Amino acid sequence: MRSSWIVSNSTLSSQVVDPSIKRADAVPIEVRGLSKRFGAVEAVADLDFTVAPGRITGFLGPNGAGKTTTLRMLLGLVRPTSGTALIGGQRYRDIVDPLRRVGALLEATSFHPARRARDHLRMCALGAHVERARVEEVLEVVGLKDSARRRVGGFSLGMRQRLGLATALLGDPAVLILDEPANGLDPQGIAWLRQFLRYLARQGHTVLVSSHLLAEMAQTVDDVVIIAGGRARASGPLSDLTGRVHLAMRVRTPEADRLQGILHAAHLAYRRLAQDVVVVDGVSAEQLGPLLARSQIVTYELVSQGTDLEAVFLSLTGPGVHPPAATGGTARGVGAPR
Numbered sequence: 001m002r003s004s005w006i007v008s009n010s011t012l013s014s015q016v017v018d019p020s021i022k023r024a025d026a027v028p029i030e031v032r033g034l035s036k037r038f039g040a041v042e043a044v045a046d047l048d049f050t051v052a053p054g055r056i057t058g059f060l061g062p063n064g065a066g067k068t069t070t071l072r073m074l075l076g077l078v079r080p081t082s083g084t085a086l087i088g089g090q091r092y093r094d095i096v097d098p099l100r101r102v103g104a105l106l107e108a109t110s111f112h113p114a115r116r117a118r119d120h121l122r123m124c125a126l127g128a129h130v131e132r133a134r135v136e137e138v139l140e141v142v143g144l145k146d147s148a149r150r151r152v153g154g155f156s157l158g159m160r161q162r163l164g165l166a167t168a169l170l171g172d173p174a175v176l177i178l179d180e181p182a183n184g185l186d187p188q189g190i191a192w193l194r195q196f197l198r199y200l201a202r203q204g205h206t207v208l209v210s211s212h213l214l215a216e217m218a219q220t221v222d223d224v225v226i227i228a229g230g231r232a233r234a235s236g237p238l239s240d241l242t243g244r245v246h247l248a249m250r251v252r253t254p255e256a257d258r259l260q261g262i263l264h265a266a267h268l269a270y271r272r273l274a275q276d277v278v279v280v281d282g283v284s285a286e287q288l289g290p291l292l293a294r295s296q297i298v299t300y301e302l303v304s305q306g307t308d309l310e311a312v313f314l315s316l317t318g319p320g321v322h323p324p325a326a327t328g329g330t331a332r333g334v335g336a337p338r
């Protein structure tokens with residue numbers, strides 16, 4: 001098992017990944033009726049969700065939604081006002097050898113600036129009773145091998161994120177709780193993180209990863225828990241959310257009359273908005289484009305007019321949205337335990 005950790009960007013999706021590898025120590029994360037009040041601020045209110053092993057769960061919400069507070073409660077760093085946050089049926093503080101069970105990456109992790117990356121990991125390994133060789137493995141895994149001798153004070157934000165991830169992975173934990181790990185990563189870094197999280201999930205890890213950007217996570221996560229104002233707005237498989245995406249294409253053409261006939265014959269719903277504008281419902285550009293080409297319709301514009309996933313996310317998390325009205329559709333409703 002250990003040797004399977006030695007992966008680099010190029011090998012991640014190839015020979016190293018053995019889909020049959022499943023962790024025997026896989027456990028779920030269960031949050032039930034979780035609330036936290038800081039004085040007058042209700043940071044988290046009556047939150048319920050479950051994170052399944054072998055899947056990536058995106059914990060999504062805008063700034064100030066209560067993500068970090070929830071993750072800190074899971075990690076025993078903040079005491080809940082009420083409710084429970086359990087990992088494998090236990091509170092974090094009751095877990096024996098927690099660094100080997102739960103890996104965490106929290107916001108604004110501070111590293112001693114004068115310490116070299118390798119030395120930081122060696123110190124952490126010592127504290128977690130993890131053998132030294134593991135330090136080299138995690139450096140390799142997160143792509144920091146070449147920077148291992150550099151002082152952390154000179155690290156970019158993305159490099160710090162990678163070092164934080166390496167620290168979380170030191171004890172080879174079955175559960176990973178990552179707060180905004182994509183922050184500061186460049187597009188290659190985000191692509192790498194995506195591949196890496198998928199790799200972990202395939203091995204049977206339980207992965208809970210927060211983000212304030214759905215777009216960043218949409219290609220990565222299996223399940224979503226969406227919160228805003230401390231309250232759950234929707235939870236369930238991402239596919240339930242994508243089911244709410246409404247496709248429509250706006251076509252500007254001097255041949256609108258002829259296009260109408262073609263759409264009618266193709267049994268496609270459409271709306272004529274102007275002399276030269278037709279909106280076709282329920283199709284993507286990839287579907288409509290070839291039909292226009294086949295029909296030799298002169299097209300001046302072909303523009304997406306529907307709601308995309310980001311618009312669905314914004315409608316769930318935006319101001320003035322109050323549960324449970326926001327949780328219609330097919331995504332699981334507020335508070336429904338999974």
Ligand SMILES: Nc1ncnc2c1ncn2[C@@H]1O[C@H](COP(=O)(O)OP(=O)(O)OP(=O)(O)O)[C@@H](O)[C@H]1O
Pocket residue numbers: 038041042043061062063064065066067068069070107212
């Ligand atoms: N220690 C604290 N004392 C007082 N208020 C707090 C404390 N920690 C968090 N809050 C408040 O709780 C709310 C939720 O904050 P939290 O950091 O959990 O949000 P978040 O979803 O992680 O946001 P971001 O995307 O900006 O990281 C905010 O209103 C915040 O100001």
Ligand SMILES: [Mg+2]
Pocket residue numbers: 067068069107179
């Ligand atoms: Mg946060």
